[in-house]
Amino acid sequence: MSNPAHDHDQWADSLGAWLLGALPEDEADGFRAHLAACQVCQEDAASLQMAADALPMSAAPRVPPPALKDRIMATVESEASLLTAAGPEADRPSPRRRRSWLGGLSLRPALALGLAALAIGFVGAQALQGGTETITAQVTGGGRATLEIEDDRGRIVARDLPAPPEGRVYQVWIDRGGPAPEPTDALFSVSGEGSAHVDVPGSLDGVRAVMVTDEPPRGSDSPTGDVVLTAST
Amino acid sequence: MPGAPDLRSLADEDLMQLVRRGDARAFEAVYDRHAGAAFSVAYRMVGRGNVAEDVVQEAFLSIWRSGARYERARGSVRTWVLGIVHHRAIDQLRRTAVHAKRRASDEGIEERVEAPERTDTEVARREEADTIRSAMDNLPAEQSHVIELAYFGGFTHTEIAAMLETPVGTVKGRMRLGLEKLRNHLRTLEMPSA
Numbered sequence: 001m002s003n004p005a006h007d008h009d010q011w012a013d014s015l016g017a018w019l020l021g022a023l024p025e026d027e028a029d030g031f032r033a034h035l036a037a038c039q040v041c042q043e044d045a046a047s048l049q050m051a052a053d054a055l056p057m058s059a060a061p062r063v064p065p066p067a068l069k070d071r072i073m074a075t076v077e078s079e080a081s082l083l084t085a086a087g088p089e090a091d092r093p094s095p096r097r098r099r100s101w102l103g104g105l106s107l108r109p110a111l112a113l114g115l116a117a118l119a120i121g122f123v124g125a126q127a128l129q130g131g132t133e134t135i136t137a138q139v140t141g142g143g144r145a146t147l148e149i150e151d152d153r154g155r156i157v158a159r160d161l162p163a164p165p166e167g168r169v170y171q172v173w174i175d176r177g178g179p180a181p182e183p184t185d186a187l188f189s190v191s192g193e194g195s196a197h198v199d200v201p202g203s204l205d206g207v208r209a210v211m212v213t214d215e216p217p218r219g220s221d222s223p224t225g226d227v228v229l230t231a232s233t
Numbered sequence: 234m235p236g237a238p239d240l241r242s243l244a245d246e247d248l249m250q251l252v253r254r255g256d257a258r259a260f261e262a263v264y265d266r267h268a269g270a271a272f273s274v275a276y277r278m279v280g281r282g283n284v285a286e287d288v289v290q291e292a293f294l295s296i297w298r299s300g301a302r303y304e305r306a307r308g309s310v311r312t313w314v315l316g317i318v319h320h321r322a323i324d325q326l327r328r329t330a331v332h333a334k335r336r337a338s339d340e341g342i343e344e345r346v347e348a349p350e351r352t353d354t355e356v357a358r359r360e361e362a363d364t365i366r367s368a369m370d371n372l373p374a375e376q377s378h379v380i381e382l383a384y385f386g387g388f389t390h391t392e393i394a395a396m397l398e399t400p401v402g403t404v405k406g407r408m409r410l411g412l413e414k415l416r417n418h419l420r421t422l423e424m425p426s427a
Contacts, residue, residue, distance in 0.1 A: 013406060016406075017390040020408055022390045022408065024389050024390075048412045051412040053312045054365050054419055057361050058362055059270075062272050062273045063272070068286045072297075073257070073261060075294060075297075076257050080255050157291070188298075195291065197298060
C-alpha cells in the first residue's frame with residue numbers, strides 16, 4: 001500500500017477539481033487522504049481556497065421571497081420552543097451531550113423488538129454522494145426519507161412527510177442491537193411542505209438503525225407512537 | 234429585555250454562539266445577513282426559484298440544527314453558510330432532472346437575471362458580484378467554462394471532460410490554472426474574500 005504522502009505527483013493535479021467539488025467521491029476520498037499527509041498540497045489548498053470561496057459571491061444578486069423566511073422561522077421558532085420546554089439540559093448542547101437528558105431509561109421490550117424487526121426487514125438503497133453516504137429509509141406513513149452519513153455523523157432528510165399528530169412531535173431513536181432502542185433528544189416537526197432536516201445526536205459508530213416515532217412534545221423515555229421511518233446503517 | 238445584546242451589532246461568529254444555544258432571534262439575524270447571497274447562489278445553480286427556495290430552506294434549517302458544527306478557525310460564517318448551500322444545491326442537481334437537462338445543454342448556468350436594487354447591502358453585494366464576475370471574465374474562456382460547469386453546474390471532472398470531449402487531465406489542469414489566476418486577480422483587488 002502506498003504512502004499517501006509520497007503520491008504527490010499522482011494527486012497534485014486534482015487539487016482544483018477537489019476545491020470545486022468536482023471529484024467523484026472515490027477520488028475525493030483518495031485526495032483527502034493524500035492531502036492529510038502532504039504539506040505541499042495543504043499549502044496549495046490554503047492558497048487557492050480564497051478563489052473557490054469567492055465563487056458563490058459571483059452569482060447575480062437575487063432577493064429571496066419573504067415567504068421563505070416566514071417558513072424557515074416558523075420551524076425554527078417551533079423547535080426553539082420545544083427546546084425551551086425541554087429545559088436547559090436540552091438547550092441545543094453539543095450532539096454528544098444531547099442524549100443524556102433521556103439517558104439511563106428502560107424501554108418496552110416488545111416495542112423494541114418490533115423496531116428491531118423493522119430494521120432487520122429493511123432493504124434500502126445506499127449511495128455515496130458528495131462525501132456523504134446516503135441510505136434510503138423505510139417510511140411507513142407516506143413521504144420519503146434518507147439517512148445521510150458523513151464521517152460518523154448522521155442526518156435524516158425527509159420530504160413530503162406527514163406532520164406529526166396534533167400535540168406530538170417526531171423523536172429520533174437509535175438501535176445498537178441491544179434489547180431496546182435508545183432515545184435521543186432530537187425532536188422535530190416538518191415544514192409545511194413536509195420536509196425536515198435533523199441531525200442524529202452523537203456518533204453512529206455501532207448503530208444498526210435509526211428510527212423515528214411520534215411522541216409527546218418533550219419526547220419519551222420509550223417509544224409510545226407509531227414508527228414513521230427506519231434507516232438501517 | 235434588559236441586558237439583551239443588540240443582535241445587529243454582533244459579529245457573525247458571536248451570533249453563531251447564540252444560535253448554538255437555540256436562540257431563534259440570533260438565527261434570524263444570521264439569516265437576514267446571508268439569505269440573499271445564499272438564495273442567489275442556489276438560484277444560479279438550480280435555475281428555478283422554487284427549487285432554490287427548497288435548497289436554501291434545507292441549508293438554513295441544517296444550520297439551525299447543527300450550529301455547533303461551525304468552527305471559527307475554518308473560515309467566516311458566510312463562507313460556511315454558502316458552502317452548505319453549495320453542497321445542498323449539488324445534491325439537488327444530482328438527484329433531479331434539473332441536472333439531466335443541463336447535461337444536455339449547460340446554457341442554464343449562464344443565466345444572470347438580477348434582482349432590482351433595494352438596499353445599500355444589496356448594492357454592495359451586487360458590486361462584489363460584479364467584481365468577481367469581472368475577474369472570472371478575465372480568465373481564458375476554457376478555464377472559466379470548466380470552473381462554471383464544476384462549481385455552479387455540479388458536474389464532476391469526468392462529466393465535464395465527456396461534455397467537452399476533452400481529456401480529464403486537461404480539464405483538471407484548467408480548473409487549477411483558472412483558480413490560480415482568479416486568486417491572483419482577487420489579490421490585486423484586495424477582495425474581502427481574499
